[in-house]
Amino acid sequence: MNALLFECPTTGRAIETGIEINYASLRKVQPVTVRLFCPRCARPHEWKLSEGLIGEPPPLTPWSPCHVQA
Secondary structure, eight states: OEEEEEEOTTTOOEEEEEEEEOHHHHHHOOSOEEEEEETTTTEEEEEEGGGOEEOOOOOOOTTOTTOOOO
């Protein structure tokens, strides 16, 4: 799962939503509108959920089952 981000229309900077989603799920979402308060410009904005961007996955940690010790 990766972070769902939106772009502030005022500043053009990414806004983190706190929502974790994968590419397949984002492609399947219903036409839902999300309203968030933007910490970048201190104003509320609305986006369609399908307009979201997928952020980078979190880094692997030593206790992750996918982590390989070299």
